Amino acid sequence: xxxxxxxxxxxxxxxxxxxxxxxxxxxxxxxxxxxxxxxxxxxxxxxxxxxxxxxxxxxxxxxxxxxxxxxxxxxxxxxxxxxxxxxxxxxxxxxxxxxxxxxxxxxxxxxxxxxxxxxxxxxxxxxxxxxxxxxxxxxxxxxxxxxxxxxxxxxxxxxxxxxxxxxxxxxxxxxxxx
Amino acid sequence: xxxxxxxxxxxxxxxxxxxxxxxxxxxxxxxxxxxxxxxxxxxxxxxxxxxxxxxxxxxxxxxxxxxxxxxxxxxxxxxxxxxxxxxxxxxxxxxxxxxxxxxxxxxxxxxxxxxxxxxxxxxxxxxxxxxxxxxxxxxxxxxxxxxxxxxxxxxxxxxxxxxxxxxxxxxxxxxxxxxxxxxxxxxxxxxxxxxxxxxxxxxxxxxxxxxxxxxxxxxxxxxxxxxxxxxxxxxxxxxxxxxxxxxxxxxxxxxxxxxxxxxxxxxxxxxxxxxxxxxxxxxxxxxxxxxxxxxxxxxxxxxxxxxxxxxxxxxxxxxxxxxxxxxxxxxxxxxxxxxxxxxxxxxxxxxxxxxxxxxxxxxxxxxxxxxxxxxxxxxxxxxxxxxxxxxxxxxxxxxxxxxxxxxxxxxxxxxxxxxxxxxxxxxxxxxxxxxxxxxxxxxxxxxxxxxxxxxxxxxxxxxxxxxxxxxxxxxxxxxxxxxxxxxxxxxxxxxxxxxxxxxxxxxxxxxxxxxxxxxxxxxxxxxxxxxxxxxxxxxxxxxxxxxxxxxxxxxxxxxxxxxxxxxxxxxxxxxxxxxxxxxxxxxxxxxxxxxxxxxxxxxxxxxxxxxxxxxxxxxxxxxxxxxxxxxxxxxxxxxxxxxxxxxxxxxxxxxxxxxxxxxxxxxxxxxxxxxxxxxxxxxxxxxxxxxxxxxxxxxxxxxxxxxxxxxxx
Numbered sequence: 001x002x003x004x005x006x007x008x009x010x011x012x013x014x015x016x017x018x019x020x021x022x023x024x025x026x027x028x029x030x031x032x033x034x035x036x037x038x039x040x041x042x043x044x045x046x047x048x049x050x051x052x053x054x055x056x057x058x059x060x061x062x063x064x065x066x067x068x069x070x071x072x073x074x075x076x077x078x079x080x081x082x083x084x085x086x087x088x089x090x091x092x093x094x095x096x097x098x099x100x101x102x103x104x105x106x107x108x109x110x111x112x113x114x115x116x117x118x119x120x121x122x123x124x125x126x127x128x129x130x131x132x133x134x135x136x137x138x139x140x141x142x143x144x145x146x147x148x149x150x151x152x153x154x155x156x157x158x159x160x161x162x163x164x165x166x167x168x169x170x171x172x173x174x175x176x177x178x
Numbered sequence: 179x180x181x182x183x184x185x186x187x188x189x190x191x192x193x194x195x196x197x198x199x200x201x202x203x204x205x206x207x208x209x210x211x212x213x214x215x216x217x218x219x220x221x222x223x224x225x226x227x228x229x230x231x232x233x234x235x236x237x238x239x240x241x242x243x244x245x246x247x248x249x250x251x252x253x254x255x256x257x258x259x260x261x262x263x264x265x266x267x268x269x270x271x272x273x274x275x276x277x278x279x280x281x282x283x284x285x286x287x288x289x290x291x292x293x294x295x296x297x298x299x300x301x302x303x304x305x306x307x308x309x310x311x312x313x314x315x316x317x318x319x320x321x322x323x324x325x326x327x328x329x330x331x332x333x334x335x336x337x338x339x340x341x342x343x344x345x346x347x348x349x350x351x352x353x354x355x356x357x358x359x360x361x362x363x364x365x366x367x368x369x370x371x372x373x374x375x376x377x378x379x380x381x382x383x384x385x386x387x388x389x390x391x392x393x394x395x396x397x398x399x400x401x402x403x404x405x406x407x408x409x410x411x412x413x414x415x416x417x418x419x420x421x422x423x424x425x426x427x428x429x430x431x432x433x434x435x436x437x438x439x440x441x442x443x444x445x446x447x448x449x450x451x452x453x454x455x456x457x458x459x460x461x462x463x464x465x466x467x468x469x470x471x472x473x474x475x476x477x478x479x480x481x482x483x484x485x486x487x488x489x490x491x492x493x494x495x496x497x498x499x500x501x502x503x504x505x506x507x508x509x510x511x512x513x514x515x516x517x518x519x520x521x522x523x524x525x526x527x528x529x530x531x532x533x534x535x536x537x538x539x540x541x542x543x544x545x546x547x548x549x550x551x552x553x554x555x556x557x558x559x560x561x562x563x564x565x566x567x568x569x570x571x572x573x574x575x576x577x578x579x580x581x582x583x584x585x586x587x588x589x590x591x592x593x594x595x596x597x598x599x600x601x602x603x604x605x606x607x608x609x610x611x612x613x614x615x616x617x618x619x620x621x622x623x624x625x626x627x628x629x630x631x632x633x634x635x636x637x638x639x640x641x642x643x644x645x646x647x648x649x650x651x652x653x654x655x656x657x658x659x660x661x662x663x664x665x666x667x668x669x670x671x672x673x674x675x676x677x678x679x680x681x682x683x684x685x686x687x688x689x690x691x692x693x694x695x696x697x698x699x700x701x702x703x704x705x706x707x708x709x710x711x712x713x714x715x716x717x718x719x720x721x722x723x724x725x726x727x728x729x730x731x732x733x734x735x736x737x738x739x740x741x742x743x744x745x746x747x748x749x750x751x752x753x754x755x756x757x758x759x760x761x762x763x764x765x766x767x768x769x770x771x772x773x774x775x776x777x778x779x780x781x782x783x784x785x786x787x788x789x790x791x792x793x794x795x796x797x798x799x800x801x802x803x804x805x806x807x808x809x810x811x812x813x814x815x816x817x818x819x820x821x822x823x824x825x826x827x828x829x830x831x832x833x834x835x836x837x838x839x840x841x842x843x844x845x846x847x848x849x850x851x852x853x854x855x856x857x858x859x860x861x862x863x864x865x866x867x868x869x870x871x872x873x874x875x876x877x878x879x880x881x882x883x884x885x886x887x888x889x890x891x
Contacts, residue, residue, distance in 0.1 A: 046871040047762060048850070049808035050858055058850060058863055058871045065848045065863045065871050 015117045019139065021146055022089065022106040025077040029106075030113060030139055030146040037090040037101065039109055042082050059103060061090065068103035069155060075134070080107065093155050102155050113146070115139045120148065222251045223393075223415075228278065230397040237291050239298065240281045246274050246305055270304040277301050357450060360402050364447045367391050369570065372440050372577055375433050382427040388436075389418045395443065404456035407446055410465060414439060417472040434584060435471050437577065439464065505563045513563070516556045523549040557846075561750055564604075568646045568655070569597035571610050575617050575644060582621040588628060589639040590621065596646035601653050605745055608725050609655065612718040616657045616741050617642065619715065624661030624739055634736065636660065648747070652727070655743040663735040664691055672699065691731040692829045695719040723827065723878045726752065726769050752847055754864070754874060756840040757823070759805050763872050764836075765845055765864060770877040772824045772831060774839065782817045792822055792833045799824065801833040802884045804875075808859060827878045834880070847874060859883050 019030035020039075045057040045068050054073040058065050068088055072079055085108040092099045120137040134154035139146035225247040232241030250271050277297050284292030371391035378384040396411035414436065421428055428436075446458045458464070526545050530537040572594050583590040601609070625631075625640035632638055643658040666687065673679035673693045693699055697716040722729055727745035746752065746769065754765035755774075773794075775781075781793050782801060790801040801817065804810075822833040845864035850857060850873070861876035 044870055046863070046873065047810070048854070048857060048860065048873065049810055051854070055854070058873075060865045060869055060871050063865065065850055065865070067850070067854050 016114050017117075019113045019115055019146070019148065020089065021110045021113050023108045023110060024071055024075070024106055025080070028110065028144060028146045029071075030115070030148045031089075031091070031151050033112060035091050035093065035151045037092050040088050040090060040103070042086050042088065056105060059088070061101075061103070064101070066090070066101045066103055068105060070105045071154075072105070072107075074154065083107070091151055091155065094152055104155065113139075113141060115141065115146075115148075222248065225251060226393050227397045227400070230394050231401050235401070237281070237285060239291050240278060240285070243274050243278045243281065243301065246301070247271060247278070250274075266304070266307055270301070270307075273297075273301045273304055357402065357454065360398055361447055361451045363398060364395060364443070367395055368440050368444055368447070369573070371395075372437060373573060375428075375436050375440070376576060376580060378428045378433055379430060385418060385422050385428060388428075389415065389422060392418065399456070402456075404446070404450070406458060406461050407443060407456055410439065410443070410461075410468075413465070413468060413472065417468075420472075430584075431471065434581075435468060437581070439468060509559065509563055513556070513559055516552060516559060520549070520552045520556060523552050561602075564602050564750065565600040565747075566603050566606050567597060568599050568601055568606060568609075568653070571606055571613060572597050572644055572646065574610070575613055578614060578617055579621065579642060582618065586621060588621065588625050590625065591639050591641045593641065593643040594645075595643070599646040599648060599653060601745070601747060602750065605653070605725060605747070608721050609743060609745060612721045612729075612743065613644075613655065613657070615715060615718050616743075617644070620657055620659040620661065620739065620741075624659035624663075626662050649744075652744050653747055655745070656740055657743075658738060658740040660738040663737055663739055664694070664731070664733040666690060666735070669693055688731070689829050691733065694731075695729070726767055750847055751844055752874070753842060754845045755823070755842045756866075756872070757804070757821075757836040758838040758840055759808070759810055759836055762810060763840060764804075764808075765872050765874045766823060766825065766834075767861070767874065767877065768842060770825045770827065772826045775822045775824060775833070777817050777822050779818055782822075790817070792817070794824060794833075799831050799833050800884065801835065802880075804834045804836050804880075807834075807880055807883050825877045825880070827881050830881055832881060832884060845872075845874070 018033040020033050020036050021028055021030045023029070040061065043059055045059055047057040048055060048067075054070050056068045056070045056073075058067050070079070071077075082105075086105065087109055088103040088105055089109065090101060090103050093102050119141060120139050122137055123132050123135045124138070125132075134150055135147060136150040137148045139148050225244050229241050229244035229248055232238065232244055250267060277294065280294060280297065281291055284290065284294075368391075371388060374384045374387045374391065378388060392411045392414045396408055396415055399407035399411060417432070418428075421432075442458055442461070442464050446456045449458065450456045523545070527542075527549050530542050530545055576592050576594065579590055579592045582588075620642050621640075625642070626634070626636075628638040631640065641658075641660045643656070645654075645656045645658070647654055669690055670679065670685075673690070673696075674681050676696075676699060678693060678696055678699070679685065695715045695718065699715070718729060722743060722745065725745045727743060730742040730744065731739070732742075733739040753768040755768055755771055757764055757766060775792070775794065777792060783791050783793070783798075785791060791798045792801040793799075801822065803817075817835045820835050820837045821839050822835055824831060824833050843866075845866070847862045848864060850860060850863045859876055859879045860873050861879070862874045863871050864874055866872050
């Protein structure tokens with residue numbers, strides 16, 4: 001844990017939130033811990049035909065079938081074969097119809113980190129390799145910079161809500177599987 | 179105990195009751211006359227409210243007392259003869275009133291029933307002397323917890339008003355739970371009311387049951403504060419009481435109107451369930467229409483024709499209480515037993531698998547086999563809890579037939595058979611709509627007008643027969659009419675007019691008849707109110723597709739038509755064929771596979787433009803590479819190296835090329851994650867023995883993909 005975990009007395013006025021941090025193509029990312037259901041190690045993924053590329057397929061999570069997304073592909077980062085440290089973060093994502101369970105593939109899970117509100121800066125306008133709409137802020141802990149993700153936006157973005165449209169979209173661009 | 183607000187509402191009701199009771203007590207002392215007429219009716223109503231409200235909130239002793247009062251009143255009221263009320267009878271009534279008042283005060287001040295054993299025993303003795311002792315039980319000693327639901331239902335459904343009252347088990351209820359209980363009860367009571375209304379014309383006695391149903395609805399909705407429902411049921415009850423007291427039977431127009439009001443209430447109940455709002459659109463209009471009808475003397479109305487309130491044909495007639503299911507105690511017990519066995523068997527296997535147990539392979543395999551047996555038994559049983567009799571669906575069709583008969587002026591004899599046949603809940607919900615359309619078609623297009631029937635030597639009353647039964651892992655529901663049969667030439671002409679068929683094209687009878695399932699197809703000369711808009715049979719086909727079922731048509735000109743719905747018993751488990759496609763495996767539902775072919779050289783022909791066909795016994799079918807449809811890479815480039823699955827959907831057939839067949843097996847169907855929504859060509863997923871997920875393909879969807887329809891959406 002970092003030193004910021006002392007919010008109980010000195011920083012009583014300041015809100016401290018917990019984040020699960022993970023690595024993706026060398027950068028460190030964080031997501032609010034409340035949306036994280038569990039972390040499972042790599043398992044075989046069944047591909048689903050005619051879906052956008054960032055949807056890697058479905059897995060058997062103790063008898064439940066849940067979709068798994070590849071965050072690298074989602075964020076336009078170079079793909080990478082899985083390593084022993086690759087794992088799937090199972091998230092609960094809010095949708096208008098209730099919560100859905102989704103897995104996200106990450107390179108490596110690092111830790112659970114406390115960040116006070118003062119340690120989180122707004123997303124700068126330019127210069128990132130990822131689409132800024134998915135970001136909720138930039139966290140700073142000492143010398144570390146953590147890209148904080150807005151899970152609802154990153155994983156429930158309109159374009160994969162209706163898979164069919166995406167398929168169609170990709171087809172017209174001719175980018176899919178062929 | 180029950181929610182405080184509910185108790186307050188009840189207590190408010192109660193105060194009115196107590197005042198009424200005390201007035202009666204005073205009158206009893208003074209006049210030594212039994213309450214009759216107006217007063218008797220009002221009192222009866224109060225006692226009823228007390229009984230149902232008490233039971234609803236878990237005040238069972240009170241409810242039992244009120245029941246005694248009801249019995250006494252019911253036995254005598256309406257008869258002016260004081261002789262009917264003996265002194266002992268009056269004594270009992272007075273004692274019950276007094277005790278009820280005491281209970282009520284206890285409930286009002288503390289929210290629980292007070293303990294009044296001595297008084298209770300006294301009333302019990304008096305009741306016994308009136309022959310009522312056998313008809314009610316001490317609630318605390320009755321109603322073992324596990325039977326409460328069943329018995330409560332039995333009490334609700336009981337035709338015999340003097341059946342023993344076994345109150346429901348009191349349970350702490352939150353407000354939301356109460357609404358849930360209300361909805362569940364209301365759905366059942368409305369079904370009952372509908373059923374009893376439908377027999378009211380033949381059996382005048384049904385009025386008592388009908389009255390009871392609406393009364394209970396009134397009481398429950400009053401307690402829940404659903405004002406519209408309460409007012410409506412109050413009005414209905416008043417009208418019904420007038421009929422009953424006049425010893426009349428319900429005139430058909432009233433039955434029609436009441437059926438309409440049952441539907442209005444179903445809407446309301448659905449609203450409560452979905453958004454917690456009981457209000458119904460156009461409520462005042464319904465109320466006024468009912469008012470107008472009820473203000474006519476029922477005996478006079480019996481002769482004349484009164485325009486009924488426009489009966490809304492049950493559109494979405496799937497049960498309102500979708501969230502809950504009734505499972506018999508017996509099945510639950512079996513489930514519990516099996517889970518127990520499973521735990522033991524698992525423990526044995528765990529023990530045997532420890533290295534130091536020194537187990538020999540045979541013993542281990544035997545225990546393991548045992549474990550497997552229990553697991554599969556458990557699976558079957560768990561599945562059976564989802565089964566419901568088709569009765570609920572079929573009963574509503576009898577309602578529909580009644581409405582249609584009235585509107586088209588065709589007398590109809592409806593025969594139902596096999597109502598006890600069980601299907602999966604979700605199947606029951608999905609077959610409701612197709613059946614409605616099938617029955618509508620049978621009445622409107624099938625049955626001839628009475629005059630025409632007479633001319634052709636048929637009985638004027640048409641017959642529609644609906645029959646359900648299990649047959650080889652499917653449920654078959656046949657709808658048969660003895661009408662004119664399908665007009666082959668008309669269908670043909672219409673198909674040509676719609677561009678579905680070239681004028682010169684020859685079709686087998688079977689294929690020709692299937693055209694009636696095409697969207698927009700109707701041979702009716704005019705669009706009637708009932709059908710002819712050409713949407714109905716299309717709905718039938720689509721719903722049946724979703725259920726992996728099919729519809730068969732048999733027809734004979736002048737003799738009638740039979741449509742047979744053939745639906746798998748459950749959607750939860752299907753027989754699947756596992757096929758390999760490159761490194762991937764998929765499941766094709768076996769019901770959609772017509773045959774499996776290893777194509778001979780020359781059977782597959784390439785057409786200009788890249789399309790392919792396969793010749794199967796002289797018939798040319800379109801051929802598609804499964805891998806291309808799904809945009810996957812397959813190993814077999816030539817169809818001759820793979821296998822061709824001839825799949826069908828209705829009368830459309832095509833060949834699908836896969837690399838290899840891996841065998842057939844029963845698979846449990848799972849949703850492909852809520853997050854993904856609908857995926858073209860994929861019906862679901864299943865987890866196979868190796869723990870991996872395999873996708874189940876959707877043949878109608880694949881056909882659409884093949885025809886390029888999916889991408890245009």
